[in-house]
Amino acid sequence: xxxxxxxxxxxxxxxxxxxxxxxxxxxxxxxxxxxxxxxxxxxxxxxxxxxxxxxxxxxxxxxxxxxxxxxxxxxxxxxxxxxxxxxxxxxxxxxxxxxxxxxxxxxxxxxxxxxxxxxxxxxxxxxxxxxxxxxxxxxxxxxxxxxxxxxxxxxxxxxxxxxxxxxxxxxxxxxxxxxxxxxxxxxxxxxxxxxxxxxxxxxxxxxxxxxxxxxxxxxxxxxxxxxxxxxxxxxxxxxxxxxxxxxxxxxxxxxxxxxxxxxxxxxxxxxxxxxxxxxxxxxxxxxxxxxxxxxxxxxxxxxxxxxxxxxxxxxxxxxxxxxxxxxxxxxxxxxxxxxxxxxxxxxxxxxxxxxxxxxxxxxxxxxx
Amino acid sequence: xxxxxxxxxxxxxxxxxxxxxxxxxxxxxxxxxxxxxxxxxxxxxxxxxxxxxxxxxxxxxxxxxxxxxxxxxxxxxxxxxxxxxxxxxxxxxxxxxxxxxxxx
Numbered sequence: 001x002x003x004x005x006x007x008x009x010x011x012x013x014x015x016x017x018x019x020x021x022x023x024x025x026x027x028x029x030x031x032x033x034x035x036x037x038x039x040x041x042x043x044x045x046x047x048x049x050x051x052x053x054x055x056x057x058x059x060x061x062x063x064x065x066x067x068x069x070x071x072x073x074x075x076x077x078x079x080x081x082x083x084x085x086x087x088x089x090x091x092x093x094x095x096x097x098x099x100x101x102x103x104x105x106x107x108x109x110x111x112x113x114x115x116x117x118x119x120x121x122x123x124x125x126x127x128x129x130x131x132x133x134x135x136x137x138x139x140x141x142x143x144x145x146x147x148x149x150x151x152x153x154x155x156x157x158x159x160x161x162x163x164x165x166x167x168x169x170x171x172x173x174x175x176x177x178x179x180x181x182x183x184x185x186x187x188x189x190x191x192x193x194x195x196x197x198x199x200x201x202x203x204x205x206x207x208x209x210x211x212x213x214x215x216x217x218x219x220x221x222x223x224x225x226x227x228x229x230x231x232x233x234x235x236x237x238x239x240x241x242x243x244x245x246x247x248x249x250x251x252x253x254x255x256x257x258x259x260x261x262x263x264x265x266x267x268x269x270x271x272x273x274x275x276x277x278x279x280x281x282x283x284x285x286x287x288x289x290x291x292x293x294x295x296x297x298x299x300x301x302x303x304x305x306x307x308x309x310x311x312x313x314x315x316x317x318x319x320x321x322x323x324x325x326x327x328x329x330x331x332x333x334x335x336x337x338x339x340x341x342x343x344x345x346x347x348x349x350x351x352x353x354x355x356x357x358x359x360x361x362x363x364x365x366x367x368x
Numbered sequence: 369x370x371x372x373x374x375x376x377x378x379x380x381x382x383x384x385x386x387x388x389x390x391x392x393x394x395x396x397x398x399x400x401x402x403x404x405x406x407x408x409x410x411x412x413x414x415x416x417x418x419x420x421x422x423x424x425x426x427x428x429x430x431x432x433x434x435x436x437x438x439x440x441x442x443x444x445x446x447x448x449x450x451x452x453x454x455x456x457x458x459x460x461x462x463x464x465x466x467x468x469x470x471x472x
Contacts, residue, residue, distance in 0.1 A: 026416050036422075040385065043424040102436045127449065134435040134450040138416055197449055291424050291433050 002156075008143055009152050012187040015144025019256070024142045030259040031288050032304040032346065039289070042296045042303075045106040049295040050098075053275065054114060057095070061087045065230055072226055081229060085238025087276075089166065092121035093242045094278035094294075100130055103293040104278075120208060122242075123173035123235050125180060127200040128189055135192045137290060141255045141263045147188055151251035153336070154329045160247075166239035173235075180205035241276070248318045249283050252325030252337045259348055260287040262339050266301065267312040284308055307346055309339040370459075371472030378406070378465050386430060386441075388421035391471060396458065397421050398467060399441045401428065406460045407441050408469040414446065414453035 007013040019025050034042075064084035071077050098104040099115035119126035132147045139145035151160060159168045179186065180201045185193060193201065211231070218227040229237075253263045266284045274281065282297035285304060292300050305311060312318040321337055328335045341348065375389045381400040388411055389396040395411025397420045409430070413420055418434035425431075430441045437451030444455035459470040 039422070040424075045426070102431075102438070130449050134415075137435055194452060196452060289433070290436060291431060 005152055005154065005156075009149055010188065011144060011147055011191040013144060016191070017144075019139070019142050019144045022256075024139065024256055024258070025145050026138055027258050029140075029288075030261065030346070030348075032307040034289070034300075034303050038303065039292075042289070042300050043291045043293075044296075045103065045293050046295075047106045047110065049293075050104040050114075051110070053278070054095070056275075057087070057091065068230065069226065072224075081237070084230075085234035086241050087238070088121055088234035089236070089238025090241035090245070091276045091278075092118045093246070094276070094280050096122050096124060096129070097133075097280060098278050098294050100126075100133055101290055103291060120211070121235070123170060123177075123208075123232075125176070125201050125204055125208075127197050127204065128176075128180075128185075128193055131193045131197065132189075137287065140260060140287060141250055141253070141257070143255055147192065149255075150246055150249070151326060153255065154331075154333050155251075155326045157326070157330065160243075160326075164240045164243045166236040169239065170235050177205045177209050181209055244315065245273075245277050245280065247322055248281070248312070248315060251322045252329070254336045254338065260284050261308045261341060261345075262348065265312055265318055266305075266308070267315060267318045269315060273315070306342060306344065309341050309345075369472050370470050372461070372468045372470050375408070375467045375469050378462050378467055381406075381467075384425050386421050386423065386425050388419060389469070394471070395419065396469060396471070397430065397441075398460070398469065399425060399430065401442075405442075406462055406467050408458040408460045409439070409441055409444055409455040410458075413437055413439075413451065414455060415451045420455075 008015050010016075016025075061084065064080055064087065068077055068080045068084050071080060095104075095114055096118035099111045099118060102108070102111055104114065105111040116126055119129065136146050136148040141149060162168055176186065183202050185198060185201065215227045215231045219225060225233075248265050248267050250264055253265070255263065257263050261284060264284045264287050267281045269277065269281045279294040279297045280286065282301050285292065285297050285300045288304070289300060301311075312321075325335065325337050373391050375391075375396070375398055376387060378400075381387050381398060383400055383404065384402045386397050386399045389398050389408075390411075397409050397411045399407040399409070401407065409420070411419055411421065413432040413434065415432065415435055415437045418432050420430050420432060420439075422433040423431050424433075425441070428440055428442055429438050429447065431438050432451065435450050437449075438447040439445065439451060439455050440447060441455070442457075444457040446452055446454050461468050461470075
């Protein structure tokens with residue numbers, strides 16, 4: 001089961017060719033009809049919201065980091081590091097995401113600067129993941145094509161749980177950093193990173209490894225865990241919230257469909273969570289219209305919500321669906337959560353008869 | 369050899385915007401800058417062939433609606449990942465309120 005499952009999701013396996021042959025690669029996806037004039041308003045960028053939010057975010061990280069140093073060696077450090085680590089190890093994900101799309105700031109160098117910083121914090125190579133995420137948008141949850149499927153079917157449950165403490169992502173990140181520093185890519189990465197871009201990957205890996213080497217040297221020199229808890233370590237002990245948010249995006253939903261209303265969730269969240277997650281909870285809207293900056297997504301949601309499946313009223317409501325779906329998929333890999341569109345919504349977008357949303361492995365189906 | 373085709377009326381495009389134009393089975397994108405200069409490029413992004421006419425036009429740049437790839441629409445130059453191949457551009461002229469592009 002394990003090997004077969006990994007092969008189904010591998011970009012270097014037979015599913016890639018099968019998806020391409022079935023017309024699922026680079027296909028035409030559904031988009032709700034929003035008048036051009038309104039879309040232009042929604043796509044317009046401004047530096048102010050992202051500068052404001054970034055100043056607050058970096059300010060909170062600096063303040064909690066400063067307090068962590070000041071209270072080092074006391075029990076006060078437990079709650080302080082929980083705050084610092086979560087801001088560093090979880091919320092850098094949403095900053096990485098928005099700046100990776102280039103939509104957060106109007107000024108390009110601000111966007112690129114935060115992208116580089118957030119990529120370092122979340123331990124993702126900025127070049128690899130720009131291409132990886134482009135592919136995720138082209139072929140969202142298409143087997144053999146999407147490199148960012150968080151929950152396979154059936155899920156690798158132990159790994160999903162362990163990753164709440166970064167125990168999967170971090171070892172992989174370091175293995176890849178060493179691989180990249182040696183001037184090589186993994187087979188999956190080679191599928192979506194063009195040759196002219198690869199030198200950037202190798203250079204960045206060497207810079208990131210050098211920073212971690214200095215951090216470890218400092219820890220050894222000072223005979224203290226403090227440097228590691230401040231740099232790098234938060235990707236382990238602070239990764240829990242990243243996973244709480246990330247699994248709401250697609251876990252348990254239909255694979256190999258060409259309609260984000262079927263394979264993506266929009267989840268209502270409170271103001272604090274929306275600040276920490278930079279409105280990525282409006283995920284259907286984001287996938288349908290990636291040019292809309294995070295601070296305009298609530299307005300876009302109002303424009304298209306009538307054309308979608310019902311929104312999830314809370315994170316809890318999303319998990320009441322996700323957990324049973326993942327557990328059932330352990331026994332029944334054909335199970336998925338079928339989203340029903342609201343009455344009056346544009347009908348499902350099914351341009352190919354090759355798949356009905358169950359996401360059966362195409363290569364296996366063809367062979368059968 | 370020049371082949372000038374009437375594409376649209378000058379007023380059909382808002383300042384700092386783009387519209388699609390099709391001719392002989394090919395897609396084009398026609399732009400109007402804030403300074404009322406007109407420009408034309410091929411209609412699809414060079415990355416994954418998404419139509420550019422749904423993209424964002426701002427500061428002399430067209431941004432692809434699918435992956436946010438950015439091009440200078442006056443020169444066609446690709447401005448960074450995920451677009452690495454320049455757009456083809458076409459000469460444009462405006463005569464008597466009509467925008468013509470040279471598709472030759």
